Amino acid sequence: xxxxxxxxxxxxxxxxxxxxxxxxxxxxxxxxxxxxxxxxxxxxxxxxxxxxxxxxxxxxxxxxxxxxxxxxxxxxxxxxxxxxxxxxxxxxxxxxxxxxxxxxxxxxxxxxxxxxxxxxxxxxxxxxxxxxxxxxxxxxxxxxxxxxxxxxxxxxxxxxxxxxxxxxxxxxxxxxxxxxxxxxxxxxxxxxxxxxxxxxxxxxxxxxxxxxxxxxxxxxxxxxxxxxxxxxxxxxxxxxxxxxxxxxxxxxxxxxxxxxxxxxxxxxxxx
Numbered sequence: 340x341x342x343x344x345x346x347x348x349x350x351x352x353x354x355x356x357x358x359x360x361x362x363x364x365x366x367x368x369x370x371x372x373x374x375x376x377x378x379x380x381x382x383x384x385x386x387x388x389x390x391x392x393x394x395x396x397x398x399x400x401x402x403x404x405x406x407x408x409x410x411x412x413x414x415x416x417x418x419x420x421x422x423x424x425x426x427x428x429x430x431x432x433x434x435x436x437x438x439x440x441x442x443x444x445x446x447x448x449x450x451x452x453x454x455x456x457x458x459x460x461x462x463x464x465x466x467x468x469x470x471x472x473x474x475x476x477x478x479x480x481x482x483x484x485x486x487x488x489x490x491x492x493x494x495x496x497x498x499x500x501x502x503x504x505x506x507x508x509x510x511x512x513x514x515x516x517x518x519x520x521x522x523x524x525x526x527x528x529x530x531x532x533x534x535x536x537x538x539x540x541x542x543x544x545x546x547x548x549x550x551x552x553x554x555x556x557x558x559x560x561x562x563x564x565x566x567x568x569x570x571x572x573x574x575x576x577x578x579x580x581x582x583x584x585x586x587x588x589x590x591x592x593x594x595x596x597x598x599x600x601x602x603x604x605x606x607x608x609x610x
Contacts (some may be wrong), residue, residue: 340442341414342371343470347499349395350386350471356397356404365398372396375471405433410495412464413440417567422446423454430456438488442462444564445515445571448481448508450490458483462492465512466501468560476501481508493583510575519568522560523584529585529604538606554604558597565593 345357345368359365376389385392397404397528411433413425422441429439439461443450452461453470463479476496478533480489489505496503525539539596557565566588572581590596592602597603 340466340468340470341412342368343375343468344412344414344442344466345396346375346471347374347501349392351499352395353495353498355395356399356408358399358402360400362400366401369393369396369398379482395403395500402428402432405429405437407483408433408437410438410440410444410491412440414466417444417446417564419446419450422451426451426455426461430454433498436460438462438491440492445511445519447510447575448479449483451482459485460488462488463508463512464492464496465514467514470514473503475514476503477514478503478505479508479512480505511572515568516572519565519572520581522553522557522565523569523581523587525586526557526584529554530584532546558605558607560597560605561599562587562596562603563591 341357341359343569345355349355349372357365357368359368373389373393376385376392379385380389381420407451411428411429413422415421415425421560422443426439426441433439434459439452439455439457440466441448441461441463443451443463448461448463449458452458455461458481461481461487462484463477463481465477465479467473467475467477477497478489478492492504493503510516525543528534528539529536533539536552540554543549543552551559566583569581569583569587573579573583594600595602598607601607
């Protein structure tokens with residue numbers, strides 16, 4: 340997600356800094372962006388050359404390189420404690436006028452904003468995956484998010500060629516409050532023997548005109564991420580209809596996380 344956000348920002352002619360915690364992860368991000376740009380260039384869908392776009396991205400493992408940034412978008416692991424710790428550090432590093440945004444799928448924006456020490460300059464900027472191809476950016480205002488901050492982020496999203504749609508800070512926002520219970524129910528259908536994963540996905544694709552079945556999508560998102568979001572929904576809304584399926588918990592405990600682990604509801608061969 341971080342590489343995709345950096346890519347679309349660079350394509351929009353922003354000056355971009357891309358950070359990760361280790362050099363090997365930085366290089367993986369560089370390779371991801373390079374490969375994506377090459378494909379777009381081959382299809383004639385890239386303005387300029389891949390080299391020109393890559394020239395707008397600086398890669399680093401030092402958070403201090405964010406000091407002069409006007410907008411910082413976080414896209415790390417879906418864990419509130421880890422995110423809060425990062426935003427405490429960014430709140431001290433980034434210039435006072437800089438906006439901090441989280442790409443979180445479900446964690447409360449108000450809570451992360453408070454951790455940053457600049458809640459009025461904090462907002463949710465939830466991109467869809469894969470970022471270079473998906474149109475939507477879900478923009479989530481926290482309790483203290485200022486109108487100026489919202490305008491800045493809406494303008495930045497539009498400049499990136501995205502369609503930003505605003506919502507307020509409730510667990511799961513809109514996208515995952517609607518999507519994840521559907522995925523969770525599909526997992527429950529597997530557990531109860533209602534149908535095979537292939538049949539469930541086929542019924543939703545052909546019957547509901549979904550481009551991807553819910554179990555294939557769960558594998559793509561990562562079952563650990565799906566579980567984390569369901570736990571946020573269950574805890575935040577206090578309704579058992581958001582209780583994670585026991586099968587989802589068991590698969591995550593077994594390390595069956597979907598595409599990234601090579602096996603989830605389906606098996607995937609590594610490239």
